[in-house]
Amino acid sequence: MSLQQIFKLFSLTLFLSATLFAYPQITQNIKDKKIYPMGQKIYKSKCKEKDFTNFKTYNSLYNTLNKEKACGDLSKKNVEILSVYLWDIKLHNSTSLEKLVVTKDEKCQVCGMFLHNYPSWVSRINYPKDETYNFDGMKCMFKFYFNNKKGITDILVQDYYTLKTIDARSSYFVVGSDVYGPMGHELVPFNDKKSANIFLLEHKGKKVYFFDEITEHMVRSLGH
């Protein structure tokens, strides 16, 4: 291999890596907590009516925003935030579930406790034709679930750390921790296994279970 070829190869990899790393290296935590909310705010105040669905690469999106000023005069940092938001959310259509809101006089279907005192523990089971049941904790929800499994459309719980609504069927639950719900010992729900493991270590939990691994006996053994 001649020196020229090596140089060509070197410049090619350099060029490739430059395009590869054009999309900024940001962890998912920072994106979720900082970039997406800020990006949404910029998008809503600056360029709500424009369509951003026809971009093939992140770079082309970034350049239209930065050089052609598609969304008005923004600082370099804000352009980056907006383009990451648009690239991740608008183009890839990741939607989030609605927050679980309860009124002041709603009660748990199993134990009859008022729900509004413990908003972070509210969970919900949906059936077709707008038939919904709210519960004041995972324990009550599971008791109901094991008795009425037929025809359920969604089971919604809230992630302990973020309080975002998540699908219970793809969630992890920590048992035996020192965090108590409205009805005492609880199964604490998490969106991902990593957070569940962190919680397990910090709050002296016993074990992490996936939704399918939870049995009726286990729920009953946590008490009423």
Place this chain on the structure above:
Amino acid sequence: MKLQNIWFVVLATKINFYLLEYSLKYISRYKYKNIFIVLIMSTLVALLASTFFLSNAMKSEYNKLISNYPDIVVTNQQALRDTTINENSSYKILEIKGVSNVIPRVWGEYYFLNANKKFTILGKDEYEMYSNPLLNENLNLTKDSMVVSLNVKRILEDSYYDDYFNFIKADGNVKKMLITSVLEKSTLINGELLIIMNKESAKEIFEYSKNEVTDFGVSVANKNEIPFIAAKIKTIFPSAKITLKEDLKVHYENIYNLRSGFFLTVFIISFFTFFIIIYDKATGLNSEQRHEIGILKALGWRVGDVLNTKLYEGIIISLLSYILGIGLAFIYVYVMKAPYLKKIFLNNYSLISNYNINFSIDYETLALLFFLSVPIYIAATIIPSWRVATLEADEVMR
């Protein structure tokens, strides 16, 4: 007929109107003494009620202000003195599970020599998500414009700064800022002498470098997790000072309680006075009053009749003074907005120098004052009369 009406009829038949008339006559016979008692009692009730109403109104205002505050504030310290912190280290806090947002805050004070006042300057990023609704509004701030509170506007106008202000930076240069609008009411702590501007402009005035910020305001989604997250932040920044919202609440409550110590003294003194009156009444009747009861018994009145007249007398006087006192307190606090009394709580260093007194009926205070005044006074009128009335008529008159 409705149930309430039936009760009213039953009550009306129970009241002996002749005895009621007698006790009214009795009150008018000792006119000056009874007027004096009503005056003293209603003043005491009014004094206590107005301080309670005022302190409750203030407490709710404090709590409203503090509710908009971030859950955890991280302040960097060097040699145990507050210093600035690098903006980029906020990403380390964002990586902690349970943290929902970290706001690198730029704020501080600016001393205006001419008026001898300290302005609070607050830097704001247009697109950041704040917990305070005031900061989340779009204020259309540019690099050379700012929004000021009403008090700042007045102070600046006194120094002939009508639509702009020249900040003097540390190097002696001047930074000219235009006043674009005036905040009528602020929902911020230290909101009285407040100036809101762009983060970049605030950094320029404070002479911060590019990545320097004053502190971090950390929001936590699940409030249950706050102590754990605070502990984790402490391991990331061992030298930093970590202030929880709860600590702040306690801190301000302490300042406030110092002042309410004054009211405790008022409370104790006024009740001492009240109980002296009660004691004086309860220890016995004078010979004139004893003779009167004796004559009534000789005329054929039963013990119950005598006690009934005394009960009516006690109810009329204590209820009248209670209602009068509460009414006076309501007018003083909610209509006149508590002049003079308000000044006792406030000084230049307090959190808010001009807070709203929102009308609310504080049932707890009303009940407390009712049970401390009305039943005690009634008991103090009945018990000595009962002692006399149970004796034989001739024994009393002898």
